[in-house]
Amino acid sequence: MNVIKVGMADLNIASSPDRIRTVGLGSCVGVALYDKITKIGGLAHIMLPSSTLNKGVLNVAKYADTAIPKLIDDMVKKGADSRRIIAKIAGGAQMFSFSSASEIMRIGPRNVEACKEALRHARIHLNCEDTGGNWGRTIEMDCSTGVLQVRSVNNGVKEF
Known part of the structure; x- marks a missing residue:
């Protein structure tokens, strides 16, 4: 089993038995997609x-x-079927508070909304999410099960 690392402003795919991880999700959003039949x-x-x-x-x-x-x-090219792909998202925090309620400063919430819209447009079902708040997250998906683990310093570990 390998852990495939995804950096900021990066994307990648993996298949069972590998895992795929990204760290440092603040206002950024981690979008995990999974096809349970091909385990991609x-x-x-x-x-x-x-x-x-x-x-x-x-x-x-x-x-x-x-x-x-x-x-x-990329997933379809590897063998996934887009009709079976489900999504899980995490991140989109409001990391800093601003005195103005300017829309431009709502980067985290705007990222979450844009990801949901892109998923709707692609007809991908959003299975679950752990978004918002004011804390950072690290996420890792096990491609053998599709379980997404979300870790944060003050909120422990959640699995979806």
């Missing part, structure tokens, strides 16, 4: 909601609207 999993560490404001070279893994379709495509 995918994970994206999404930083921002939309690629429309991108200037320069596009990193598709950085944005919800481009990372989720790419992750699904």
Whole structure:
């Protein structure tokens, strides 16, 4: 068994018996996708909601609207069936409080909303989520079971 690491603004896929992990989810959202028949999993560490404001070279893994379709495509190329893929998400925290209630400063909640919209658009069922709050998370999915483990310093370990 190997642990495949996914960095910030990165995505990757893995299959049983491997695990796939990303650390440091604050306002970023970790999107874990899984096909239980082929036991293929995918994970994206999404930083921002939309690629429309991108200037320069596009990193598709950085944005919800481009990372989720790419992750699904990569999984299908490996043998997953998009009709069976389910999603689990974590992160999207509001890490800092601001005196203004400006929409632009709500990065975590906007990331969560954008990920849900991209999943709806792709017709992927959102099975569960651990989002919001003001704490960071580390997530790891076991591709042999599809169980997503969410760890945080003050809130312990949860499994979905």
